[in-house]
Each structure stands twice: as structure tokens, then as C-alpha cells.
Amino acid sequence: MxxxxxxxxxxxxxxxxxxxxxxxxxxxxxxxxxxxxxxxxxxxxxxxxxxxxxxxxxxxxxxxxxxxxxxxxxxxxxxxxxxxxxxxxxxxxxxxxxxxxxxxxxxxxxxxxxxxxxxxxxxxxxxxxxxxxxxxRQGMEPAQRSQNLLTVREREIIRYLMTGASNTEIADTLFVSEHTIKSHLYNVFKKLNVKNRLQAVSWAKEYLDMTSSH
Known part of the structure; x- marks a missing residue:
């Protein structure tokens, strides 16, 4: 109830x-x-x-x-x-x-x-x-450009980050190694110009749904 x-x-x-x-x-x-x-x-x-x-x-x-x-x-x-x-x-x-x-x-x-x-x-x-x-005030244009740089798999991984999943949990879900997930996250952080998972999640909450996951 x-x-x-x-x-x-x-x-x-x-x-x-x-x-x-x-x-x-x-x-x-x-x-x-x-x-x-x-x-x-x-x-x-x-x-x-x-x-x-x-x-x-x-x-x-x-x-x-x-x-x-x-x-x-x-x-x-x-x-x-x-x-x-x-x-x-x-x-x-x-x-x-x-x-x-x-x-x-x-x-x-x-x-x-x-x-x-x-x-x-x-x-x-x-x-x-x-x-x-x-x-x-910075606007959304830089974020939109960043979105276009992300691959489908990178978008998928960042969506898992938004749920609070660990690297191991993401790797198990996607049937890949934890090393592969770390490599993807390194690329994601570099493309988005963020330093950590927290900043990546903040970016995703603000902008990721603006673009298709396909």
C-alpha cells in the first residue's frame, strides 16, 4: 500500500x-x-x-x-x-x-x-x-558536439554508469572484460573532457537523452 x-x-x-x-x-x-x-x-x-x-x-x-x-x-x-x-x-x-x-x-x-x-x-x-x-550559461552546443563523438557502446556504458553500476557489474552485463570497460571509460572521459565517473554521470543526466542510443 x-x-x-x-x-x-x-x-x-x-x-x-x-x-x-x-x-x-x-x-x-x-x-x-x-x-x-x-x-x-x-x-x-x-x-x-x-x-x-x-x-x-x-x-x-x-x-x-x-x-x-x-x-x-x-x-x-x-x-x-x-x-x-x-x-x-x-x-x-x-x-x-x-x-x-x-x-x-x-x-x-x-x-x-x-x-x-x-x-x-x-x-x-x-x-x-x-x-x-x-x-x-555555457550553453549546450559543446555537449552536443561531444555526443556525436561517442560510439554506441560508449553511450551504452555511460548509461550503466548512471545506475551506479561498477566496472565489474558493467563488464558482466555486457559479457566483456573489466579491462575493456576501463578502456571505454578512458575514451569517454577524454571525449567529454571530464575527470571522473561523477562528472561523466552529470554530463549524461544533462545531455545524453538528447541523442538516440542507436
């Missing part, structure tokens, strides 16, 4: 997380549902805001959350426990990101920011907002 849940917190299901959830509910005056696995999204009919604990996702090595949450088109996303090294690529990976908080941010700042997001505002550090603005 699916239910409508205004706020959803994605984090580890332990006592500390439950205490944090209770605190947020008291401060925000809204119910919050705590989930720790993507399968639990199936029981949610609608959601206004997802609170994403990035530390938990990293430690649990669960992938594909951003893709699954993208299915909730009207929902916004707030990223919690972001590293200080965060750049625009992380924001581009998550759908409708409206807020971002670093690990060292105090609870009162977190609550104040989430309240602003619930009111329709953004709570993202200024330097990251500037990076996003500059990114979109």
Missing part, C-alpha cells in the same frame, strides 16, 4: 537516526518518514521533499538513489552531510536540489535552511550557485 509522505529522510535506520528524525519533526512541525533502502520508495505515493544523508549513502555503498528519486518529479531534494570539497557535479547528480548542508553545519542552521526550502526558497552556498549558473 502506497502512502503520501510530505518529507522523507534517507539515512541509516538506527537509534541515532530515529532521534534525529524526531528532533526534525518537532522543529519543522511535519511528519518525516525514515527510509534506508531504495525499495522502500515503492511504498511512497508522493513526497514534497527528500532529505538525503550523503554520509550514509557513501558508507552503505547503495547506488541509484538519485535515479529512483527522480521519479518523484515534483519533489525537491536537500543534501545533508556534504563534504567541504563539494562542487557543482554533486548538485547536478541529484534531481531538483534546493538545499545543501555540510557535515559541520550546526543543527539550528540545518533547521532554518530546511524551513526556507519548504517555503520554496533555495539554501545552497553562494559559490556553488555561481558554479551552476556559469555551467548553464
Amino acid at each position: 502506497t502512502t503520501e509522505t510530505p518529507l522523507v529522510l534517507v539515512t541509516e535506520g538506527n537509534v541515532q537516526a530515529t532521534t534525529f528524525t524526531t528532533y526534525l519533526m518537532a522543529q519543522l512541525g511535519q511528519p518525516i518518514r525514515l527510509i534506508s533502502h531504495p525499495d522502500q520508495l515503492l511504498a511512497i505515493e508522493d513526497c514534497n521533499l527528500f532529505l538525503i544523508d550523503l554520509d550514509y549513502l557513501k558508507s552503505s555503498q547503495q547506488f541509484g538513489w538519485n535515479r529512483d528519486i527522480a521519479a518523484f518529479e515534483s519533489a525537491r531534494t536537500v543534501l545533508l552531510n556534504a563534504p567541504t570539497s563539494t562542487d557543482r557535479d554533486l548538485l547536478l547528480m541529484w534531481p531538483n536540489t534546493s538545499g545543501l548542508f555540510f557535515r559541520q553545519d550546526p543543527l539550528d542552521r540545518l533547521v532554518a535552511g530546511i524551513k526556507k526550502v519548504l517555503q520554496g526558497e533555495f539554501w545552497i552556498p553562494r559559490h556553488l550557485m555561481c558554479e551552476l549558473v556559469n555551467y548553464y
Whole structure:
């Protein structure tokens, strides 16, 4: 049975997380549902805001959350426990990101920011907002040229990257060696002028669907 849940917190299901959830509910005056696995999204009919604990996702090595949450088109996303090294690529990976908080941010700042997001505002550090603005100002023409350079197999592999699959998982799926996948990824990174998987996925989310996979 699916239910409508205004706020959803994605984090580890332990006592500390439950205490944090209770605190947020008291401060925000809204119910919050705590989930720790993507399968639990199936029981949610609608959601206004997802609170994403990035530390938990990293430690649990669960992938594909951003893709699954993208299915909730009207929902916004707030990223919690972001590293200080965060750049625009992380924001581009998550759908409708409206807020971002670093690990060292105090609870009162977190609550104040989430309240602003619930009111329709953004709570993202200024330097990251500037990076996003500059990114979109660059236009789509360079990306379109990059698309034309990708082979069918390279496009296929980058789509697997978007699901969070590892090199080994992609190799097993395509019945090729892991070395072959690494060679393809090297070529993809070079053609797209990106440095890592995260940047490649960000590019793909923005541009890949503009072109046919055939």
C-alpha cells in the first residue's frame, strides 16, 4: 500500500537516526518518514521533499538513489552531510536540489535552511550557485558536439554508469572484460573532457537523452 509522505529522510535506520528524525519533526512541525533502502520508495505515493544523508549513502555503498528519486518529479531534494570539497557535479547528480548542508553545519542552521526550502526558497552556498549558473550559461552546443563523438557502446556504458553500476557489474552485463570497460571509460572521459565517473554521470543526466542510443 502506497502512502503520501510530505518529507522523507534517507539515512541509516538506527537509534541515532530515529532521534534525529524526531528532533526534525518537532522543529519543522511535519511528519518525516525514515527510509534506508531504495525499495522502500515503492511504498511512497508522493513526497514534497527528500532529505538525503550523503554520509550514509557513501558508507552503505547503495547506488541509484538519485535515479529512483527522480521519479518523484515534483519533489525537491536537500543534501545533508556534504563534504567541504563539494562542487557543482554533486548538485547536478541529484534531481531538483534546493538545499545543501555540510557535515559541520550546526543543527539550528540545518533547521532554518530546511524551513526556507519548504517555503520554496533555495539554501545552497553562494559559490556553488555561481558554479551552476556559469555551467548553464555555457550553453549546450559543446555537449552536443561531444555526443556525436561517442560510439554506441560508449553511450551504452555511460548509461550503466548512471545506475551506479561498477566496472565489474558493467563488464558482466555486457559479457566483456573489466579491462575493456576501463578502456571505454578512458575514451569517454577524454571525449567529454571530464575527470571522473561523477562528472561523466552529470554530463549524461544533462545531455545524453538528447541523442538516440542507436
